Amino acid sequence: MTALQFLLLALVAVTQVASATTVTYNDRALVIDGQRRIILSGSIHYPRSTPQMWPDLINKAKEGGLNTIETYVFWNGHEPRRRQYNFEGSYDIIRFFKEIQNAGMHAILRIGPYICGEWNYGGLPAWLRDIPGMQFRLHNAPFEREMETFTTLIVNKMKDVNMFAGQGGPIILAQIENEYGNIMGQLKNNQSASQYIHWCADMANKQEVGVPWIMCQQDNDxxxxxxxxxxxxxxxxWFPNRTGIPKIWTENWTGWFKAWDKPDFHRSAEDIAFAVAMFFQKRGSVHNYYMYHGGTNFGRTSGGPYITTSYDYDAPLDEYGNIRQPKYGHLKDLHDLIRSMEKILVHGKYNDTSYGKNVTVTKYMYGGSSVCFINNQFVDRDMKVTLGGETHLVPAWSVSILPNCKTVAYNTAKIKTQTSVMVKKANSVEKEPETMRWSWMPENLKPFMTDHRGSFRQSQLLEQIATSTDQSDYLWYRTSLEHKGEGSYTLYVNTSGHEMYAFVNGRLVGQNHSADGAFVFQLQSPVKLHSGKNYVSLLSGTVGLKNYGPSFELVPAGIAGGPVKLVGTNGTAIDLTKSSWSYKSGLAGELRQIHLDKPGYKWQSHNGTIPVNRPFTWYKTTFEAPAGEEAVVVDLLGLNKGVAWVNGNSLGRYWPSYTAAEMPGCHVCDYRGKFIAEGDGIRCLTGCGEPAQRFYHVPRSFLRAGEPNTLILFEEAGGDPTRAAFHTVAVGPVCVAAVELGDDVTLSCGGHGRVVASVDVASFGVARGSCGAYKGGCESKAALKAFTDACVGRESCTVKYTAAFAGAGCQSGALTVQATCS
Structure with missing residues (x-):
């Protein structure tokens, strides 16, 4: 080594040491480089977006007042087959963490590798089940060996590019396992469970990552x-189980995931802000939103059982990456205030004073400064609290924050930021669907209509996931029988699958799917047998795999054990359960990769007409990418069930024919009181009785500007693709309500060239309606003119609410403003 080379290496080493960050903790906070810090984090899952979206999502999170990004690590996405790895495209985890670093933010690495996350098998690869002696998430060598191998792989990849804080990287916390405490008591072997969770901790600490390891929902053992x-x-x-460690909230659920049979869940901005303020009032210091951006379940492995393709989660950034107002802005105001009080909150002495039932004042004092929180946990009454000679009205189910213990700077129930109503605009490039010309290709079912040429045979009905190793949603069960003469029967198939198609002698005789996520149903179909050999072909389908609960991997799918019977009109029965069954995973079109539209495929079109409502059919069309930068969606209303691709990129499963259930929660929404997502008392739902999902995200990176783009659909159940159309998603009406005298009122159209086209409402005491349809109230001509002059033609504007807005008989008070963006 030359002297110059030695000098360069020494300089690199010094630079790395100089940029290294130490992360420790005490009972009040994480301690980063010797300083106690408040961590405001948000979950963004890299596979649920695209690399091109990552910088924008991360920067919006930073602008929203966060200083940290958190993500799970998705084992089955990175290792779909044993020792065959995928770290490309949306699974380029290194690129994702570098984007976090480039934004100047911290990161939390939640390896798991069990993650739940409404993700197939909770992120665990199905091929694990092929390993002898394997027991998921218990103390056994096969599982622990594979778990350690993958954990070490991820850790080493992060170390190789200096991603941990001690190397100068953004990662300040790492997680092993996930919500194990929720199921420990339900497992059959408590000793094995205890040994396993302690092994997890020891294995993680052996990795020497230089940052603390966390375990969520592990309150016992x-x-x-x-x-x-x-x-x-x-x-x-909630408080941690021992002294000397900080209070960390790894998942503050900003909404809830959506299943095909459920409406859309919404958690109000007021309630989330209330929960966050209460957490910091009671000594919290590390807080993470799950989700901050929910995203999309692209592909077939990225959604759990019956989970929709949309994983919007009612997060502050919507599925497409747009800012969801008022949630984003209301929380941003809270984040900015919390961060401004950081030193007092993590260092200050504190005392809690009860002001009667459900009302508490907490005062923090440090360095001659003070901060006060007043919480009112009543759900049905506002409360007056006198503090330091000043009386403050605290609305029901809210927290007021007073940075100097005198003046309220923020109340969780009073939203000052705008509400944005997102609208879907038709593609301006071409008039769809009229100009979209379709061609089609039948799925080749012929090879599956007999029991020949299967992968193997068994004289029993096998469980689907273990049989197919989850390499496809579909598994064929095929058998044959000899029959004398003709006969009429009813075919009975008992299945744990999610859906079932039955063919007899090459003809589709019945189909069904499980209702309400029960995953156990019986298919009954009338059939006719002819004299001689008859063939029975059953196609079992899954719609995502079980991802949660004790021993979830043992929950069967498919026609596991049956029975399968033919019952004649005269009561005679033919039991096929123990016949010789031939097995084949997947469909012919999957094997041929029709979605890639390779040369040589024989697409058909007869004078521009195609067959519709035809099951097991592939469809193709071309379209021009919508102009601009706004998010793009494809409306698949009219289709039944299947999978969609754009330019070979999977948009995920579609099922617009599934109607969301009618639930009482669709008819009431009040932020006051504890939010729940399951059981009695659910509220703030939308979409009851409507298609569970009709719009599917088409990321801009999937599209080619200025040249034809290809949309390919595999329609499994029979639908009409000619109704499909592309739209962009943009801000339409924007509103600010409950504005008080002296407030600065900001309206924004969200960029992408959209500006305020008109100011439609500026009034006191709006009587009814919601943003975009406000009615009633006392119109203020002065306010209308001020907002019109300041806002029309501009992307954003700010106007101060002054006393001059009153007059013409209007009583000054809460002001509502509504504008339209275009």
């Missing part, structure tokens, strides 16, 4: 060398 944390809608009354 907590290993000594990890920090246990809280998940849930509320964590203010």
């Amino acid at each position: 907590v290993p000594h060398n990890v920090i246990n944390t809280c998940n849930g809608f509320y964590c203010h009354d």
Whole structure:
């Protein structure tokens, strides 16, 4: 080595040491480079977006007042087959963490590798089941060996590019396992469960990542060398299991995931802000939103059982990456205030004073400064609280924050930011669907209509996931029988699958799917047998795999054990359960990769007409990408069930024919009171009785500007693709309500060249309606003119609410403004 080379290496080493960050903790906070810090984090899952979206999502999170990004690691996406790895495209985890670093933000690496996350098998690869002696998430060598191998792989990849804080990288916390405490008591082997969770902690600490390891929802039997944390809608009354560690909230659920049979869940901005303020009032210091951006379940492995393709989660950034107002802005105001009080909150002495039932004042004092929180946990009454000679009205189910213990700077129930109504605009490039010319190709079912040429045979009905190793949603069960003469029967198939198609002698005789996510149903179909050999072909389908619960991997799918019977009109029965069954995974079109539209495929079109409502059919069309930068969606209303691709990129499963259930929660929404997502008392739902999902995200990176783009659909159940159309998603009406005298009122059209076209409402005391359809109230001509002059033609504007807005008989008070963007 030359002297110059030695000098360069020395300089690199010095630079790395100089940029290294130490991360420790005490009972009040994480300690980063010797400073106690408040961590405001948000979950963004890299496979649920695209690399091109990552910088924008991360920067919007930063602009929203966050300083940290959190993500799970998706084992089955990175290792779809044993020792065959995928770290490309949306699975380029290194690129994702570098984007976080480039934004100047911290990161939380939640390896798991069990993650739940409404993801197939909770992220665990199905091929694990092929390994002898394998037991998921218990103390056994096969599982622990594979788990350690993958964990070490991820850790080493991060170390190789200096992603941990001690190397100068953004990662300040790492997580091992996930919500294990929720199921420990339900497992049959408590000793094995305890040994396993302690092994997890020891294995993780052996990785020497230089940052603390956490375990969420591990309140009992907590290993000594990890920090246990809280998940849930509320964590203010939760405290860690031992002294000396900070109070960490790893998942504050900003909404809820959506299943095909459920409406859309919404959690109000007021309630989330209430939960966050309560957490910091009660000594919290590390807080993470799950989700901050939910995203999309692209592909077939990225959604759990019956979970829709949309994983919007009602997050502050919507599925497409747009800012969801008022949630984003209301929380941003809270983040900015919390961060401004950081030193007082993590260093200050504190005392809690009860002002009677459900009302508490907490005062923090440090360095001659003070901060006060007043919480009112009543759901049905506002409360007056006198503090330091000043009386403050605290609305029901809210927290007021007073940075100087005198003046309220923020109340969780008073939203000052705008509400944005997102609208879908037709593609301006071409008039669809009229100009979209379609061609089609039948799925080749012929090879599956007999029991010949299968992968193997068994004289029993096997479980689907273990049989197919989850390489496809579909598994064929095929058998044959001899029959004398003709006969009429009813075919009975008992299945644990999610859906079933039955063919007899090459003809589709019946289909069904499980209702309401029960995953157990019986298919009954009338059939006719002819004299001689008859063939029975059953196609079992899954719509995502079980991802949660004790021993979830043992929950069967498919026609596991049957029975399968033919019952004649005269009562005679033919039991096929133990016949010789031939098995084949997947469809012919999957094997041929028709979605890639390779040369040589024989697409058909007869004078521009195509067959519709035809099951097991592939469709293709071309379209021009919508102009601009706004998010793009394809409306698939009219289709039944299947999978969609644009330019070979999977948009995920579609099922617009599935109607969301009618539920009482669709008819009431009040932010006051604890939010729940399951059981009695659900509220704030939309979409009851409507298609569960009709719009599917088409990321801009999937599109080619200025040249034809290809949309390919595999229509499984029979639908009409000619109704498909592309739209862009943009801000339409924007509103600010409950504005008070002296407030600065900001309206924004969200960029992408959209500006305020008109100011439609500026009034006191709006009587009814919601943003975009406000009615009633006392119109203020002065306010209308001020907003019109300041806003029309501009992307954003700010107007101060002054006393001059009153007059002409209007009583000054809460002001509502509504504008339209175009």
